[in-house]
Amino acid sequence: MSDVAPTPAGSAATADRSVVRRLLHDPLGAVALGFLALVVLAVTFAPLLTPHDATTAVITDALAAPGEGGHLLGADSAGRDVWARLLFGGRFSLLGALLALTVAVVVGGLSGLVAGYVGRWFDTLASGAAAVLMALPGIVVLLAARSVIGPSAWWAMAIFGVLLSASVFRLVRQTVQSVRGELYVDAARVAGLSDTRIVLRHVLRVVRAPIIIQAAFIASVAIAVQAGLEFLGLGDLTLPTWGGMLNDGFSRIYQQPLLVVWPALAISLVCLALTLVANALRDALEGTGSARRPRPAPATSAVQAAPAPGAASADERTILQVEGLRVGYAMPDGTTTEVVHGVDLTVRRGEVVGLVGESGSGKTQTAFSVLRLLPEGGAILGGRVLWKGRDLAALSAREMTAVRGAQIAYVPQEPMSNLDPSFTIGSQLVEPMRVHLGLSRVQARARALELLDRVGIRRPEQVLRAYPHEVSGGMAQRVLIAGAISCRPELLIADEPTTALDMTVQADILDLLRDLQAELDMGVLLVTHNFGVVADLCDRVAVMQDGLVVERGATRDLFVAHEHPYTTQLFDAILDPAQVREPYRPPHADARPQEVGQP
Template sequence: MTVTETVADAEVSASPAVNPRFVRRLMRRPLAVVCLAYLAILVLIAVVAPMLMPHVGTDRAGDLGTALHGPSAAHPLGVDSLGRDVLQRLLVGTRVTLVGVVEAMAVVLALGIPIGLVAGYVGGKIDRAITWLADLVLSLPAIILVIVVLSVFPQSVTAAMVTLGVLAAPGLVRVVRAATLPVREQLYVAAARVSGMSRTYIITRHVLPRVMGPIVVQASLLAAAALLVQTGLAFLSLIAAPPEPSWGGMVADGVGALFQQPWLIWPPGLAIALTVLAFGLLGDAVRDAGTEGWSAKSALPLGDKRRGAPKRASAVVPASTDDSLLSVRDLTVSYATPTGPIRAIDGVTFDIARGETVGVVGESGCGKTTTALAVIALLGGGGRIDSGHVLFDGRDLAALSESELQAVRGSEIGYVSQEPMVALDPAFRIGWQLAEAVRINTGMSRAKAKRRAVELLEQVQLPEPHLVARRYPHELSGGMAQRVVVARALAGEPKLLIADEPTTALDVTIQVEILDLMRTLQRDRGMAIMLVTHDLGVVADMCDRVVVMYAGQVAERAGVKELFGNPHHPYTRALLASNPHNQHSSAVLPTIPGAVPMPGSWPQGCHFQSRCAHATDQCGSGNIPLLQIGALHEARCLYAHQIEGA
């Protein structure tokens, strides 16, 4: 027998931990409640029935005068070929059947979970040895080996099911290993290692809860498979020898009397089918309930299924300037929460011309990354575009379907994420990941895509690109990984590159190299760049224009020289004053008091008023518009015209 290996959930699922919230989510699903109730009744029957009817397991024959009679008042499920009550044997036989499933699952879980966690987390030679051994065991004919064991231990349910558990465990090992690999690369796992936590503690407290989703689903499938194997062996009289009742043995009795009384196969057959179905449905329900805690809220309107947003009414799309490649107009984004939608972006507007670099700056929590993700419609966690337009090369991306957006992402708009190690799949080599991006976005053959992947690695100035293509992400340094992410973003020859903190966590030398690389690629390809950053030094070095964001709004828009030389918003002035690049003495670096207000707690009027030295009562009433300072300079401040000088 081959146990099906399910790795569709190898992407890390949320942990269905046993906590009140999870239980409430699970109990809101009627199907889960029905499955739990059914399995609970079976367990109760398995415990109580043999104690109430001890004679059922020893009677070799009953009233032969009533043999093969159908259901009646005295015998609700009829009588078998030896005059024994079918209902009583079905109830008592539940214990043998469930005990066999429990024994097999105990072995599978005891072997599969820890070995899979060790293989995925430790890696190296241990991972290769475990994977080789798992493949070897999976290649063995399970049923034949179980029968061989039964020839040594005749009629032993325990021996048969323990053997089955050992042979099925490698399937779970591979699922757990695949789910553990990406979790091992998470920053919080690295932080736990740096903090001095033991490997055992990290695996049990940080990794295991994150991989419980795939484990639950696989365990439900394995439980159903174990039930089928147990009943199959009982059908063949290899375990649970007569007169001991079992569901599989009752099916065999029914088949033997099929022409005299076909009803006899129905009671045990239905019990087997319903139990297998209950295991499978309960596993899916537990997975969905666990996922519901972190996935996009299903309660959102269903109009736009790609982002959970309702279809917005048709509106006149504003025209962009002739040289604009990207024009964002009055973009508003909100996120679904248990208490209702919370606005994260409020009326953001800016343009990016062809071949231009525009920097989007601000503190953490100001909405920079959300704006970048909204442009390519990759808002997660219940995010949706409420209003506004994202005009790219004459098309409104906010109105496109998912299939139409898929044609834009990668081929026309590239994206470089904040953390390269998160953006790269740890289970595949660099060359394969780049080749797949090339093949999907350009339609090249696999052979040409492989050659193009090496060319991309060479273009981003990685030494020995052929060797780099054969490496896994964990074998690269941070600077090399960032170059690989840039190469993948360029795989489809995009017109616009969105770079979200491309130099975060890199040392100064590597930062300069990455910025020089982006500048060179832009010059050679004529790309436009949307650079999301909080480093004003990078903005001054790279950008043509700047969009300063604060608490979901555009605080100021201007050219680099105008903004650095003559800022008109108090927040921009505070950012420039706190820039360490401007400090040439030992004086204490100025800081901005307070913190960026969280979405949902923005103040009325000016969002910066609580931290602004120029704030008055008038700043707290009504919406503050963007005031025109110059031809290409705007600031969202009532006193913008009175604020001059850096």
């Protein structure tokens, strides 16, 4: 088994420090962040930085040049100190932009998350509302609002935030839809994590980078629009703002041109700094997977085996019983296409049942029906899926979430796609154990190390700190198996668990599954098209064709005397008779062989 590459630290605190280091190492980002920090500090502590009041007019100081009469940047047409108005005006301009940004991100971000992840009627309704908002001319809406609510800067920015929320909604919705179908999201759902946890943990990690860029754009536009309204004289004239200063400076541009320069410079530099910081922060967040060599950890003890099975009857050991299962998908024309037609299936504790068939036979749809994880549009049309006597098809979403991962686990066929690239392996192993077993983070991490050691990973501490792209496919599959058994499930559904692996690794994974199944006394439903895997692992076999189980029986019996023509066809496809080839003889085979190492 190959070793992993040098790995990064897996803790959230270390990742946060890495983000800060990357941000500070970006020259433009560091300078822009420093400038924004100075602006925020200056407007916050404005009374300490100027002896003048921003609204006090001294007529004798009107249009004073910089430095005259104790005015650092001069005085405006009413004799008010420009430096004081710049500081105090920054408070209202920045707070107004922050208000618009908050409304836009909260309204647009939350609705985009729900619409992109859940969809259905809310997606249709929210998408229509966003289209209407984007069609409205912002300035016209703000002018109309002013005639109703008066020249309130706060109400204007709140309304402008609602208008801008449409762009946030569309961005978030599109990003969430692109990640919703990722296999690692399905893997998290199979592990028993609730939709809320999946959204907060996996989906938001993908959404955050585009949201940061969009937030900088919204803040800049809000500052510019607010300044534009005040420049036109439509803002609250009692408040010192940068737009109001532009209005006053423009009216006196021939007498004191610098009155326009100061607020224009403040607006331009703040907007530019916001953009630079957003780009640098986006790059820092996307680069948190930089490599760092960890300290090796000693091997840990193996996971404890489940108690040995007692002398229970066959019926008492039945954990899964599928009766007359029918699965269908809704079509755009309103009809329903049925893909599974009345499947019956039984899995007992401690046995491996193979579900065999070619692609499109319905075996994966049957397995997903047990997990209640059919793709969008799919539904159980009839029959029952009895889990220890309870019909899974009738359970609520909350009840089904408690079953997945804790009682029924799943091992997929694409190991690399079922691990979230944004999180370390340890983080993804720890979370389901904390949810289902109630372990502390330290306890869950210790158990994760035991599990990695049990599934044959030689350096569990190093792999625990690794990101998915830093391990091989075989090791990733072992990680997924460790995660599947982490909550001691009673049934393991393995969907083509060796298809994406080379032959040597396949054999190791099959040996591991066989050992774990016997050790933990699990029932296993093995979905496969490979009769070699069936012969190696399965106690009983069910053969599926076109959504129907056409033949079933003990593995040995089926291999010796199968009856259905489709089963015979499958065997013929993999056991096609052929002449035995002659041993390979290289050219000049009669020549004297060279010693090993000779040229």
